[in-house]
Amino acid sequence: MPSTPAHTETSFDLEQALGVLRKVFGYESFRGSQQEIIEQVTSGGDALVLMPTGGGKSLCYQIPALLRPGVAVVISPLIALMQDQVDALTALGVSAAFLNSTQDLDTRRRVETAFLEEKIDLLYLAPESLRSEYTLRLLERARISLFAIDEAHCVAQWGHDFRPDYLALSMLHERWPSVPRIALTATATQATQAEIATRLQLTEARHFVSSFDRPNIQYRIVAKAEPKKQLLDLLRTEHAGDAGVVYCLSRASVEKTAEFLTEQGIPALPYHAGLDAGTRARNQARFLREDGLVMVATIAFGMGIDKPDVRFVAHLDLPKSVEGYYQETGRAGRDGQPSTAWLAYGLQDVVQQRKLIDSSEGDLAHRRKLGTHLDAMLALCETVECRRARLLAYFGQEQAGQCGNCDTCLSPPESWDGTVAAQKLLSTVWRLANERGQKFGAGQAIDILLGKVTPKVTQFRHEELKVFGIGGELRDVEWRGVVRQLLAQGLLAVEGEYGALVLTESSDEVLRGSRPVPMRREPEKAARAGKAAKSPKAKAPVDLAPEDVPVFEGLRAWRAVIAKEQGIPAYIIFHDSVLRQIAADKPADLAALGSISGVGENKLAKYGEQILDVLRAIGA
Structure with a gap:
């Protein structure tokens, strides 16, 4: 013993x-x-x-x-x-x-x-x-x-x-x-x-x-068009000079995105398991210690990161689960200040994730569990309801009413009856498989529906199919949305290396007309990253008057010098929220400074006189 x-x-x-x-x-x-x-x-x-x-x-x-x-x-x-x-x-x-x-x-x-x-x-x-x-x-x-x-x-x-x-x-x-x-x-x-x-x-x-709600985080999911440009728009219009994390699925995408942002004048660093340990450690240290850096990373980065002033977390690829999404977006706004969780999501994300599940290690039960996680993530992406309510419901918690601080609350999407469109798409997949013995990806099915005479259509004589040209009521991008939502609802599946579309057991219910298919239509203004209004819930804990801003910036400059001297992240000395309160209160002595939330005895003894000197120098 x-x-x-x-x-x-x-x-x-x-x-x-x-x-x-x-x-x-x-x-x-x-x-x-x-x-x-x-x-x-x-x-x-x-x-x-x-x-x-x-x-x-x-x-x-x-x-x-x-x-x-x-x-x-x-x-x-x-x-x-x-x-x-x-x-x-x-x-x-x-x-x-x-x-x-x-x-x-x-x-x-x-x-x-x-x-x-x-x-x-x-x-x-x-x-x-x-x-x-x-x-x-x-x-x-x-x-x-x-x-x-x-x-x-x-x-x-x-x-x-x-x-x-x-x-x-x-x-x-x-x-x-x-x-x-x-x-x-x-x-x-x-x-x-x-x-x-x-x-x-x-x-x-x-x-x-505790409640899983993070009211200061604004959740937004946009249709993926040109994701790097959409990301750039978000950073330039809403988060210029802010620290943030951009998540990508692959190492190659991490490298390309970090290089793209750097070329556009936004300081960005890569982080993924393919980098040597020294490079990862240096990049992580810079992100923690410097202001305004963007970390572009795979999910290998982020757990345990205590940096409080991360103002945004962006996803350029679909997370595999709601748990992963919540964990990653939760790295934004630890200080309670308004922050953004932004995700660009498209048809190819769904196809790619389904293929990853089909090729994953483990038995059938394991793959089904992965599929269940993905289904929940897709439901969050496609919901017409409050995203925060859907997110909290996943963790077994309820929210009364609309949150007022997610994209579906701020710009409510329309829902429409997509049953006929679904029948046309599923019928195209059925005819390709049963009349021609062929399987194709979404692009070919959409070209057939739109009546496009492409080399591939001509090669396989798909213009002879009864469904050729019957889908002119929707544009290409709208048909891709139909495919995406059918995949999300389990009414369509993908298989094989090239993501061929195949019917599921539930497809027949739609083709027979016994199952309606409601769908989400994105509002036009949601196609770009866009600047969304901040919710009253996301109001800063301490609003600085214009005359207090130079005091706050002076305190931050002092903190940056001290942090560099000590070789530690600036937030370890004091969070921004503490400096903001000091700038607003302008304490005249150590006793008043010590009464501010977040100023303990050790920090008061170590930094108190220096802070008072900074305030006096600024004339506060």
Whole structure:
């Protein structure tokens, strides 16, 4: 049996917890369910926490770590970001460290000694390190206050960020049964919650599920035309000089898009698994530390990124699931300021994703699960209802009425009876297959419906088909929308390397006229990226008067110099929201400055006089 030091039960003292919140973090009160979670873990109970990005998840284990005796062990999959996580705590006056494969032997030994002697409050470890007997023996020699399992959705077997090493974390309960555990994630359906609880042996844990709503994020999905130009329009008209993330499906698309934006005068960096580790680390560090950079990336980038001022997340390709989409868009607007989640989506996206599913590894059940995830994503794209309501419903939550801050609320799309159009398209596919024994992609079927005499039509004598030219009531782009929506509704499918259209079991219901086919018609003004109105819900927490803007900019300039000197991201010193409040309040002394939310004792002592000097120099 391991010689684990005895576990000490700790009673929860609200005043003590609030004292830590004020002194260390600079906040006067807890938000949402934070207090309940902190009480649960501090008192020795287990917790499974679902809270949206920017909702304050980290406080839920950081404060218990400071209240309980011993050292908290935080399991994080983010080796590349551990230094920033530790730097952020150090800036608050909290002693923290990490152990991972990037460190030399001397550094590791110093950290291990500090851990065993309880000279640190939190130790960050990667999940793979817990496969090492050496690490396990190290932990058995220490007094552990709690285990925090961050990004817990990584344990979901077929989740969007699945990490096999997370499956071994169930042994934490087996080897340290009396140490409380808290698993945290921003994204999980009810089924995924159950899977997390089962795989981590947290079935007896209290579940804390916050609202998934991020009211400051404006969700917009546009029909894909020339996506890079649409993206450029979005950035120039709405997000000039803003930091943001652009997601692409392939490495080649990442490189081409980053190069395109750079050529257009927008500073952009690529990030994907094909780049060497040094380049990825440098690009990530620049994105975190510099203002106004755009990161163009595959989904390999973003988990654990704490940069609060990401103003937009754009997708140039269709995400594979609603979970993935929510996780990625949630990286925008962590500071609560108005932000945009923008997606360009087209027929080829649907065809490509279906082909990827058909060729994926795994059994039929696995492919069906992937298909179910894609169907939910397509339903979100094609809905004529409020996108936020559809998104929240996917996670089992309801929203009353319209959100007023998504494209379907701001520019409601029309719905139309597409039954006849669907019958014409399905009939074309049927005749090609049954009269000619042929299968073609969407382009050929649409050319036949429009009566286009192309070389391919002539080669296969498709002008002789009864359906030739019967679709003149719709334009090419509208027919592509019909194909896309039939695919989304499961009334049409694709197969083979070239994405040939084939009928499904449900197609016959439409052809017989026993099933109506409602469709979405995009409003004309939604064809471009467009500038959409901001919702009243997305109003900035602190509106600066014109005379306060130079004060705010002066504080940001000071922060940039300090951040560069210390080699840390600027937001670790103070978030923009804190500087905005300082610019508005113009505190005249340290006591007034210390009363501003987000200014803890350590930061007040370290930066207080400098801030007052900046304010005096500006004449504030």
